[in-house]
Amino acid sequence: MTRILIAEDEPGIALGLEDDLKMEGYDVELTDNGLAAARLATESAYDLIILDVMLPGKDGFEVCRQLRRLGLQTPILMLTAKAQESEKVMGLELGADDYVTKPFGTRELRARIKALLRRGTHSPEHETYVFGEIEVDFSRGELRNGGVPVELTPIEFKLIGLFIRSRGRILTREQLLAGAWGEETYASDRVVDNHIVNLRRKIEPDPANPRYLRNLRGLGYRFDG
Ligand code: CA
Secondary structure, eight states: OOEEEEEOOOHHHHHHHHHHHHHTTOEEEEESOHHHHHHHHHHSOOSEEEEESSOSSSOHHHHHHHHHHTTOOOOEEEEESSOOHHHHHHHHHTTOOEEEESSOOHHHHHHHHHHHHHHHHTOGGGSEEEETTEEEETTTTEEEETTEEEOOOHHHHHHHHHHHHTTTSEEOHHHHIIIIIOTTOOOOHHHHHHHHHHHHHHHOSSTTSOSSEEEETTTEEEEOO
């Protein structure tokens, strides 16, 4: 069953949404507090999180930022109160996948939810991702370069998966550590850099002038593949 977490503190909107989504056959959990939303989202597995921006405890932007920093890949749909461009942009920059401006029609919201869930189930983890001469086969846990299997360490494989899922977006060393090594790691930024060097040797046509795994000074790495 598809599980959706709704973090919304306006009872009218929250209960309306809950009813509507339950009628659609979703398993819905409700919270009216940002802190509780962040806790629930990390403790339990959801297929989608609907996050209001203005929430008591912790605002929706902060919750979104925190979850992404922890490496959580669950699709996030933000509910913004104002049709303000800056608010939308900020949400998307913090790692939200989409936004809906209040007041919204249930039909529009349902369509956005379906689109996000579709994207979620077609995540590259179940598929093969190809860039240049490289083919990453997530179902078999294999990477091939020009058709030839390349040996990757488990960490390297996790890293390439993170990069592909976040392609075009900057990932900080902190995010890479949390995503590939786990949140409780004692590994340092330096370890990340060393693994990137090794990974480049395996996937870049010219590792000294990387085309796919770019370093953005002071920010982190971005995958352009
Ligand atoms: Ca609110």
